[in-house]
Amino acid sequence: MIDFQTGLQRIVEGQGVPIAIAGMVIVMVALSVIAGSIAIMPRILRWVAVVLPEPTPQLPRASAEDEAALAAVAAAAFHAAHGGEA
Amino acid sequence: MIDFQTGLQRIVEGQGVPIAIAGMVIVMVALSVIAGSIAIMPRILRWVAVVLPEPTPQLPRASAEDEAALAAVAAAAFHAAHGGEA
Amino acid sequence: MIDFQTGLQRIVEGQGVPIAIAGMVIVMVALSVIAGSIAIMPRILRWVAVVLPEPTPQLPRASAEDEAALAAVAAAAFHAAHGGEA
Amino acid sequence: MDILVEFLGTTGFANISWGNLLMIAIGLAFITLAITKHYEPLLLLPIGFGAIVGNIPPTAGMALSVYDQGSVLSYLYYGVTSGIYPPLIFLGIGAMTDFSAMLSSPRLVLLGGAAQLGIFLTLIGALYLGFTPAESGAIGIIGGADGPTAIFLSAKLAPHLLGAIAIAAYSYMALVPVIQPPIMKLLTTREERLIRMPPPRVVSKRERIIFPIVAFIIAAMIAPGALPLVGMLLFGNLLRESGVTDRLAETARHAFIDMVTIILGFTVGASTQAQTFLTPQSLKIFGLGALSFAIATAGGVLFAKLMNLFTRDKINPLLGAAGVSAVPDSARVVQMVGHAEDPHNHLLMHAMAPNVAGVIGSAIAAGVLWSLMVE
Amino acid sequence: MDILVEFLGTTGFANISWGNLLMIAIGLAFITLAITKHYEPLLLLPIGFGAIVGNIPPTAGMALSVYDQGSVLSYLYYGVTSGIYPPLIFLGIGAMTDFSAMLSSPRLVLLGGAAQLGIFLTLIGALYLGFTPAESGAIGIIGGADGPTAIFLSAKLAPHLLGAIAIAAYSYMALVPVIQPPIMKLLTTREERLIRMPPPRVVSKRERIIFPIVAFIIAAMIAPGALPLVGMLLFGNLLRESGVTDRLAETARHAFIDMVTIILGFTVGASTQAQTFLTPQSLKIFGLGALSFAIATAGGVLFAKLMNLFTRDKINPLLGAAGVSAVPDSARVVQMVGHAEDPHNHLLMHAMAPNVAGVIGSAIAAGVLWSLMVE
Amino acid sequence: MDILVEFLGTTGFANISWGNLLMIAIGLAFITLAITKHYEPLLLLPIGFGAIVGNIPPTAGMALSVYDQGSVLSYLYYGVTSGIYPPLIFLGIGAMTDFSAMLSSPRLVLLGGAAQLGIFLTLIGALYLGFTPAESGAIGIIGGADGPTAIFLSAKLAPHLLGAIAIAAYSYMALVPVIQPPIMKLLTTREERLIRMPPPRVVSKRERIIFPIVAFIIAAMIAPGALPLVGMLLFGNLLRESGVTDRLAETARHAFIDMVTIILGFTVGASTQAQTFLTPQSLKIFGLGALSFAIATAGGVLFAKLMNLFTRDKINPLLGAAGVSAVPDSARVVQMVGHAEDPHNHLLMHAMAPNVAGVIGSAIAAGVLWSLMVE
Ligand code: NA
Ligand code: NA
Numbered sequence A, B, C: 001m002i003d004f005q006t007g008l009q010r011i012v013e014g015q016g017v018p019i020a021i022a023g024m025v026i027v028m029v030a031l032s033v034i035a036g037s038i039a040i041m042p043r044i045l046r047w048v049a050v051v052l053p054e055p056t057p058q059l060p061r062a063s064a065e066d067e068a069a070l071a072a073v074a075a076a077a078f079h080a081a082h083g084g085e086a
Numbered sequence D, E, F: 001m002d003i004l005v006e007f008l009g010t011t012g013f014a015n016i017s018w019g020n021l022l023m024i025a026i027g028l029a030f031i032t033l034a035i036t037k038h039y040e041p042l043l044l045l046p047i048g049f050g051a052i053v054g055n056i057p058p059t060a061g062m063a064l065s066v067y068d069q070g071s072v073l074s075y076l077y078y079g080v081t082s083g084i085y086p087p088l089i090f091l092g093i094g095a096m097t098d099f100s101a102m103l104s105s106p107r108l109v110l111l112g113g114a115a116q117l118g119i120f121l122t123l124i125g126a127l128y129l130g131f132t133p134a135e136s137g138a139i140g141i142i143g144g145a146d147g148p149t150a151i152f153l154s155a156k157l158a159p160h161l162l163g164a165i166a167i168a169a170y171s172y173m174a175l176v177p178v179i180q181p182p183i184m185k186l187l188t189t190r191e192e193r194l195i196r197m198p199p200p201r202v203v204s205k206r207e208r209i210i211f212p213i214v215a216f217i218i219a220a221m222i223a224p225g226a227l228p229l230v231g232m233l234l235f236g237n238l239l240r241e242s243g244v245t246d247r248l249a250e251t252a253r254h255a256f257i258d259m260v261t262i263i264l265g266f267t268v269g270a271s272t273q274a275q276t277f278l279t280p281q282s283l284k285i286f287g288l289g290a291l292s293f294a295i296a297t298a299g300g301v302l303f304a305k306l307m308n309l310f311t312r313d314k315i316n317p318l319l320g321a322a323g324v325s326a327v328p329d330s331a332r333v334v335q336m337v338g339h340a341e342d343p344h345n346h347l348l349m350h351a352m353a354p355n356v357a358g359v360i361g362s363a364i365a366a367g368v369l370w371s372l373m374v375e
């Protein structure tokens, strides 16, 4: 068994309690700030929405790859239209 | 051309024949043990099946990711139900 | 501001103009050869086609993986046919 | 047939120990649990098979194990010891996770913080048992109930304990449905367990896009050590929510995370060689790990009760248990326990809020411990 | 609570600089442009988030940034500095790209060469501003309008400028719809812009299979330095066109390129620490980069007009602007400008020819610069 | 124009040798066979293109080839020389392979062992021709008819011969439909070829789950050197059969194996520089390789006939030819030859048993050779 005194001594030397308190404080502060930001976000966005309305769902400008695919499709369609063998 | 005597000499020095025999023996032993295990497995399983019946096809407990997806689906359904814009 | 004389001096020391000319020449030569190859390719292929006709669309010999899948499917079908529980 | 005799000396039979056999049995148990009980199968099964692989006895002169320089497994294991794999897994988790539940109930985020108590009290316990401060930090993180976070921090603070810490973390995550319910029932009254939560509010697309950016800046400014984990988690989430990077999010949450999961699970399993794994320290770590999950659960539940002293809209304190993360198992446990008390009380969606907050919370805790322990 | 005070010294708040804040703002701007304007979102969004990550102030003693040995980000960034990622991206691009348009109009290939003028004149400009020859080569390559090529060459010739060059290249690629139209209109008459191109001829499967092999041999024999980029691009294209390696092409253009894109964008963004990024040199590089895009556009357009002096079948000189590559944005710009003049003139398919030729052209230019600059 | 002259000295034209041209022609032949004959296209095509890439003559001072330190190709090739890629490919093969046929006919497993005779007799032949024992072991493994196994063992025992051994292995695997039938017909009577096999028995899900675990423990205990290959093969198979890790099996057999296959094939091809590849040794290796395939086929067929002397249920000796592995080509050859004799005799499913057993058999043989040859 571990000697109780030795164990306590190790906790003190390892700064166990201050580290634990500091750790919990930091974690709670960080999450509180995040929670606060989340809580006020809708209000800020409502205010922003007056200035800058939420973008209407528009078709995204196609990415490079989609375009290439599009070009490929167009090319394929073109081949088909010309009775090509490709 | 290779001198036949020299070639034989090299095989002897390289322990070619013992290695070949040992190699084939080990491969055959390993595969025989595997074959034997496969052969007796159904019998062992039949015996086990008495003690521990084959699990009936149940729906697997969803994995972390599936659950997250499920949560997302639930969230989406929730938004839709509330006429949300998301 | 950069002293104009110094700037020109640096271009000369860095061999800026010869590098630029050489670079453009090499790029244009390479692309011209590629363009030329593309341009004559149909003619070569027409000539080749007489000797070696374009392969008719045949089903590819399945790859290792497809075969394994096929074997799996066959096995599954076999199990089903025998009323197996697998 | 000297060759055969010589070869026999290299076979496993010549070198196997009782410890190896025990570890192989544990590996088989993990695989069995994964298949029959569906306990975290994506990790328990690779770890279980890896444990079998790692306990085939080594042969002198052949580089085979994760600890042998130049072996295939050592290369694959390098992503574990260097801490590369955990952030990549977080990238995929971020690309999978819908933070809507959390965005609609910000106060529940605090429960995901309170449950980190398990980490810090376990750290004190580990110091008490004679571990060094750095080792104690790594052991404490088991209470974060997050495998990648536990692996990341122990790779930094106590690489020699990585195997035991990772196995403990995943084992207890798999056992969450067993560990949590008694503690939850012990610390709550029936009235508390019957509390119903108001339906969450609708969260706009804009909020979901802005959240990962804002949350990252806050978390990383306060705890820079959390940067790799929190950064990748929220980067993955931005890929998911932006609406313009769907193909990247798709790859992050499928091929990418799967590849890393396969290799991470397999090599972590293979690192549990009996010779290095079966030590009194590992036993202590498993004991501390169990403790940490219990404390974390209690911390979350009790903090919810504490919050109820000060707010009018009462929180169902069962939700606190979801703060340990172990996503989504502990949220399911909350649903289950609440459901047992009142079949019409659906807590799952609400439990997702502290659940995902707990992931961020333990990543921040890991960052804090890293910065305090490293010289 | 000394621990808390000590910890405060490790937080971002203690160390943040105005430069970091500026870079974070730039990162936010990139993300906003990606989401609201759909400007190259697959790259701008990862780079933007990465820029935020990279400008969380560093903490002494913790390896976090791409420049800290042993950090997670440094391992991921190694694929950038070693030049591994760009060829892998080219592999995927090759597996996506249909070269049919180019095969049916070989003369348009030359426009993809002429647009490389932007590279070499910018090199002269960079020498003038005091950059070394190697640095000037790396800066010039911005005019190639190809992110992977720019990253590959600057990793070889001027690793210390890699971040600025990459950011400049991707920024201007995103801004192609803004930069090119005025130049195109300035250098062409309305009659020229109205020229219609004959429909492209049919390209056989055989031609499409043979092309990547032949083009690779020609390009690599003339400019061996282009081997990694051109080799992977055309290998990927052969996987696509062969008809017998569809599953490899599928993986190359999806999971593989996505994984590399995520990591490349994120780490390039994270390399833009204010301390190393906000220098007068970066400003000069951005100025030279804008110049290079303008010259490249002009080079392509003017060369088309030059060709028209010698051929009967007139080329619409707008097509020259597509030679800068920035696939497929500059081809779309050509379509747009032509369409504005005559709604029945569809130039997109024709513009793809110089567009993809420009990719090969700038890879060859990179190979040439590498072989001339490296000792 | 000194610059142009200087540059000309760096072009391929200045340095190309007849050997390079020959290797490029071989690369073209591989690609042609892959496309027109569908011979193992997933490997022959990448190897073929890689061979062209590797024989663009090197330029002094530029790190381009797989042998140049710091080159892109050298990084990608590192997965070959370190032996990482082969086990990852085996992971995917395991996740693809259905072992049911083998589980239902355990005695056919022995045919997959007998065919390994090709490995060990070829080893003797290689010693005779003057190769060192380690080199002879690596050359013998060609007879295993398994590309990843051949690459893995030659990376360990004879890295300088890796290219020739890998090319020989894949070439002969592609040529299995040409090499095997005459030998099979020569060694069997028409009566033997007409033997019909009883329908395989039903295999339960439990058997399929337990098999990879049991087989791994047996194989790795007897031949620890086989651990990386057999371990990954059967781990992949467990992912497939467990029923709870489908998403991991899916990624292992698609994105993961595809990515490794692309890079492995390409870099192995690129390692065939004429300067190191076109040697008398390579010619000898090709000769020994052809011999090994012939012996392996004969070994399997003759062992089946030997078994028939002792059993009542006769085995169709054609099945022995499938024991060389070369999955699934040699099984298809068995089906084809049997079918030619009797159109109603379907041997494919039965041939899968020795076929997959041969994969395990040659991995064990590789493990044995590694442990005997390495000091
Ligand atoms: Na947690
Ligand atoms: Na370009």
Ligand code: NA
Pocket: F143, F144, F145, F146, F323, F324, F325, F326, F358, F359, F360, F361, F362, F363
């Ligand atoms: Na084999």
